[in-house]
Amino acid sequence: MKIVGFLCNWCSYAGADLAGISRLQYPADIRIIRVPCSGRVNPMLILKCFQKGIDGVLVSGCHPGDCHYQEGNYYTRRRMLMLRSLLDYFGIDRRRFHVSWVSASEGVKWADVVKKVVEDVRAATEEGTRKVTGTEQIDHDRGN
Amino acid sequence: MGVLKPGSFFSLLKENGLLMESLVLQKNEFTKILKRAMNDHEVIGPREEDGRVYFRPLECMDELIWEFDNTVNNIKDFFFPPRQELYELKEETIVTFENACAKKRIILFARPCDARALKILDKLFLEDYEDRLYKAARDNTTVMGLSCQAPDQRCFCLSLGGSPFGTEGLDVLITAFQNDRLIISLITEKGEDIFKGKGNKAKQEELQSFERVKKKAEESVKREIRIPENLPDQFNSEYWRDVSRACISCGVCTYLCPTCHCFDIVDEENLRIRCWDTCSFNNFTRMASGENPRKNKFERYRQRIYHKFSYYKINFDDFACVGCGRCSSYCPVKMDIVEIVNNAGSSR
Amino acid sequence: MIEEIKNIAGKLLKNGDIGLFIGYGRNSLGDVIPVFIQKEKDVKTLVWGSDCFYNLTTYLTDRDITRLQEGSIGILLKGCDQKALKVLISESQVRRERIKIIGVTCDGMKNPDGSILSKCETCDVHDPDPALCDAVIGGKSTKKEAKDDFADVAAVDALDSSARREHWNRYFKRCIRCYACRNVCPLCYCKECVLDEHNPQWVSPSPSADNNMFFHIIRAYHLTGRCIDCGECERVCPVGIPLRRINRKMIQAVRESFDFEAGKDQKTKSPLTWFRQEDPEDFF
Numbered sequence: 219m220k221i222v223g224f225l226c227n228w229c230s231y232a233g234a235d236l237a238g239i240s241r242l243q244y245p246a247d248i249r250i251i252r253v254p255c256s257g258r259v260n261p262m263l264i265l266k267c268f269q270k271g272i273d274g275v276l277v278s279g280c281h282p283g284d285c286h287y288q289e290g291n292y293y294t295r296r297r298m299l300m301l302r303s304l305l306d307y308f309g310i311d312r313r314r315f316h317v318s319w320v321s322a323s324e325g326v327k328w329a330d331v332v333k334k335v336v337e338d339v340r341a342a343t344e345e346g347t348r349k350v351t352g353t354e355q356i357d358h359d360r361g362n
Numbered sequence: 363m364g365v366l367k368p369g370s371f372f373s374l375l376k377e378n379g380l381l382m383e384s385l386v387l388q389k390n391e392f393t394k395i396l397k398r399a400m401n402d403h404e405v406i407g408p409r410e411e412d413g414r415v416y417f418r419p420l421e422c423m424d425e426l427i428w429e430f431d432n433t434v435n436n437i438k439d440f441f442f443p444p445r446q447e448l449y450e451l452k453e454e455t456i457v458t459f460e461n462a463c464a465k466k467r468i469i470l471f472a473r474p475c476d477a478r479a480l481k482i483l484d485k486l487f488l489e490d491y492e493d494r495l496y497k498a499a500r501d502n503t504t505v506m507g508l509s510c511q512a513p514d515q516r517c518f519c520l521s522l523g524g525s526p527f528g529t530e531g532l533d534v535l536i537t538a539f540q541n542d543r544l545i546i547s548l549i550t551e552k553g554e555d556i557f558k559g560k561g562n563k564a565k566q567e568e569l570q571s572f573e574r575v576k577k578k579a580e581e582s583v584k585r586e587i588r589i590p591e592n593l594p595d596q597f598n599s600e601y602w603r604d605v606s607r608a609c610i611s612c613g614v615c616t617y618l619c620p621t622c623h624c625f626d627i628v629d630e631e632n633l634r635i636r637c638w639d640t641c642s643f644n645n646f647t648r649m650a651s652g653e654n655p656r657k658n659k660f661e662r663y664r665q666r667i668y669h670k671f672s673y674y675k676i677n678f679d680d681f682a683c684v685g686c687g688r689c690s691s692y693c694p695v696k697m698d699i700v701e702i703v704n705n706a707g708s709s710r
Numbered sequence: 711m712i713e714e715i716k717n718i719a720g721k722l723l724k725n726g727d728i729g730l731f732i733g734y735g736r737n738s739l740g741d742v743i744p745v746f747i748q749k750e751k752d753v754k755t756l757v758w759g760s761d762c763f764y765n766l767t768t769y770l771t772d773r774d775i776t777r778l779q780e781g782s783i784g785i786l787l788k789g790c791d792q793k794a795l796k797v798l799i800s801e802s803q804v805r806r807e808r809i810k811i812i813g814v815t816c817d818g819m820k821n822p823d824g825s826i827l828s829k830c831e832t833c834d835v836h837d838p839d840p841a842l843c844d845a846v847i848g849g850k851s852t853k854k855e856a857k858d859d860f861a862d863v864a865a866v867d868a869l870d871s872s873a874r875r876e877h878w879n880r881y882f883k884r885c886i887r888c889y890a891c892r893n894v895c896p897l898c899y900c901k902e903c904v905l906d907e908h909n910p911q912w913v914s915p916s917p918s919a920d921n922n923m924f925f926h927i928i929r930a931y932h933l934t935g936r937c938i939d940c941g942e943c944e945r946v947c948p949v950g951i952p953l954r955r956i957n958r959k960m961i962q963a964v965r966e967s968f969d970f971e972a973g974k975d976q977k978t979k980s981p982l983t984w985f986r987q988e989d990p991e992d993f994f
Contacts, residue, residue, distance in 0.1 A: 262928065269913070269924055282987070282991075295989050297982055299989075299991060300964070304931055304934070304959070304960060304963075306871075307874065308874060309871050316994060318993055327994075331994050342871070412950050416949075607774075608743060608745075610772075610890070610893040613887070613888035613889060613890070614946070628911075630914045635914075635916045637917065658774055692948045695764065696739075696741040697743075
C-alpha cells in the first residue's frame with residue numbers, strides 16, 4: 219500500500235523526525251514529501267497522486283495559529299476541507315485523504331496519525347470494489 | 363488511378379445503388395439473424411442512454427432502437443475512436459497494437475450521411491498513407507444502414523451529393539416497411555454474405571413502393587448548402603470576424619462531425635495514445651516556441667470552414683461535410699454552418 | 711420589453727456610449743443565438759423571450775471580443791448572468807467602467823417542451839439588481855421561488871463510495887472532452903487553462919473515464935466558491951452529463967462550511983482566497 223505524505227518543513231516534518239529519533243514504531247507505508255508549508259500543497263498535486271494510483275494521501279502542517287509563515291495553514295484548512303468533500307462526492311473515499319496538524323514536538327502524535335491513516339486507507343481499500351484509477355472507457359475497439 | 367479489376371465495375375455499380383439486389387425480410391427474422399451473428403460478431407447499434415441515442419456496442423438486440431432522428435455520436439467512433447492505444451513500452455520493448463478489432467463487427471442502422479462520411483475519411487486514412495488501425499477496422503466491419511424516411515428539417519445531405527436513401531459507405535441498406543417488414547438492399551458482398559438464403563426476393567410492387575418512399579424522402583430535404591464558387595477569394599474578408607463572434611472555441615462541432623479527423627498523440631505512463639483534437643481549440647496550432655498562427659477565434663473558425671469546403675475539395679475532391687447537421691444542433695451557441703457558408707460568397 | 715431593450719441599445723450605440731452591444735437574436739432556423747451589434751440600425755435583430763437562456767457574461771472575458779473593441783460594451787443580463795458578472799468584477803476580470811449593463815426581469819427560461827428550467831424554479835434573482843445595472847427593464851417579477859433543497863446532491867451523497875464511483879463513471883465514460891462546459895462558463899477565463907498544460911501534464915487529454923473524472927474534479931475545484939449555478943455547463947454538454955450536480959455540491963459545501971454564497975455582491979472574493987480563524991475542520 220502506498221501513502222504519500224506532504225509534510226510542512228517546520229512543524230510536521232520535524233515532528234516526524236522526532237518520532238524517528240524516539241524510535242517510535244509506525245507503519246512504513248507512508249512516503250514523505252517535505253514542503254516549506256502545508257499551504258504550498260496545491261490540490262492538483264493531491265489529485266495527481268490519486269491519478270497515479272496512490273492509495274492514500276496525508277497533508278500535515280503546523281497547528282492553525284502557529285504557522286511558520288503566519289497564515290499558510292489557514293488557507294490549507296479551507297482548501298483541504300473543500301477538496302476532501304469533493305473527492306468524497308466522486309467516490310474517492312474520505313478515508314483515503316487526511317489532513318493533520320502535528321507540531322515539531324509531537325512525535326507521538328505523528329506516529330498515531332500515521333497508524334490511523336494507514337488503518338483508514340486499508341479499510342477503504344478492502345471495502346472498495348474498484349481501484350482508484352484505471353483506463354476504463356467505452357471500448358470502441360474491443361467490445362464492451 | 364490503378365487497373366480496374368474484373369468484377370470491380372459491377373461492385374462500383376452496386377455501390378452506387380444500381381444493379382442492387384433487394385430482399386424482403388420480416389422484422390423478427392432480421393432480429394433473429396442478428397442475434398445469431400452476435401455469437402461471433404460485435405454488434406454496434408443505436409442505444410438509448412439517459413434520453414439520448416448513441417451508437418454503442420450492444421449487449422443484446424433488445425437494446426436496439428429502431429426509430430430515432432440521428433444519434434449524438436456517429437459511426438466514425440468505431441473506425442477512428444476518441445482514444446486509441448497505439449504502442450506500449452513493456453520492459454524496453456515496444457509492443458504495437460496491431461489489430462484493434464479482435465472480433466468481426468456489424469454496425470446497425472447507420473444513417474446514409476454517416477456512412478458516406480466513411481468514404482470521405484477513407485481518402486485520408488487509406489490512400490496516400492494507410493492507417494493500419496483504421497484499415498483493420500474498415501476491413502472487419504459490415505455497415506448496415508437505415509434509410510431516413512422522415513429526414514429532419516435541419517438535414518442538408520442532398521446538396522452535398524448524399525441522400526436519405528444513399529448507399530455510399532454501406533454494405534446493406536435497410537428500409538422499414540409496413541406490416542413489420544424490412545426491405546434490405548444488398549450493396550456489397552459483405553452484405554450479401556450475412557443475408558444469404560434469407561427472406562424473399564423483393565417483388566415488383568415492393569420495389570416500386572420503395573422507389574416512391576425514396577423519392578418522397580429526397581423531396582422532403584429542403585435545406586440546401588450552397589458553397590460559393592468564390593470561397594477561396596473570401597479568405598481575408600471581415601466576414602469571418604463577424605460570423606465567428608459567438609463561437610466559444612469548444613470541440614462539440616468537430617467531435618460530433620462524421621468527417622472531422624484531427625488527432626493528438628499523448629503519452630500516459632508507458633502507453634502511447636492517439637486521441638481526438640480539434641482545430642477549434644486555442645492552442646491547436648500553438649508551437650513549442652509559443653508562436654500560434656491561429657490565436658484569434660475568427661482564424662480558427664475560418665479554418666474549419668475552409669478545411670471542409672475548400673482545402674479538402676482541392677486535396678481529395680470531396681467536401682468534408684455530409685449534411686448531418688449535428689454541428690449546428692449541438693453547438694452551444696447554435697452557430698449555423700449552412701447560413702454561414704451560404705452567405706460567405708456575398709460578403710464584403 | 712423587447713422594444714425597451716432595442717431602444718436603450720440603439721440610443722447607447724447612437725450616442726457612442728458603447729461600441730458593441732451583446733444581446734440575443736435569432737438565426738434562420740429560429741434558434742436563439744448571441745448577437746453582437748455594432749451599428750444602431752442592427753438593433754432590430756434583438757429578441758427577448760423565454761428561450762434566451764445563454765449567459766452572455768462569458769463574452770466579457772473573451773479576449774477576441776474585448777481586446778480589439780473600442781469604447782465600452784453594452785450587455786443584456788438576466789439575474790443569474792448578473793451574479794456571474796459580480797464574481798468577475800470581484801476578481802478584477804471586468805472593469806466596471808467599461809460596461810453598460812442592461813438588467814432585465816426574467817420569469818424563468820423554458821425548455822423546448824414548455825417546461826420551466828429546473829435552475830429557474832429555485833432562482834431568487836428574477837428581478838435585475840439596480841445596484842449593479844445601469845438600466846433595468848421590466849417591473850417586478852411575479853415568480854415566487856421554491857426553496858432549493860439540493861435534492862440532486864443529496865441523492866449522490868446517499869450512496870456509498872463504490873456506488874458513487876459507479877454513478878459518476880456512467881457519465882464520465884461518455885465525456886468526449888469537448889470542453890464545451892469549460893468554454894461556455896463565464897468564470898472559466900484563464901488564458902492558459904491548467905488542463906491544456908503539458909509541462910506538467912495534470913490530466914491526460916485522452917478521454918478515458920478516469921481521466922475525464924479528474925478533469926471534472928479539477929474544474930469543480932477551481933469553481934468552488936465561485937460558481938453561481940447558471941447551468942450553462944449542463945445545457946451545452948452534448949452527452950448529457952449532469953454537471954450542475956457537481957458544482958452544486960460545492961455550492962452547498964461552501965454555504966455550510968463558510969456561510970458563503972457567490973455572486974451576492976461585487977466586492978467579496980471567493981472564500982478560498984481568504985480565511986477566518988474559526989474556520990471549521992474535521993482533521994487530526
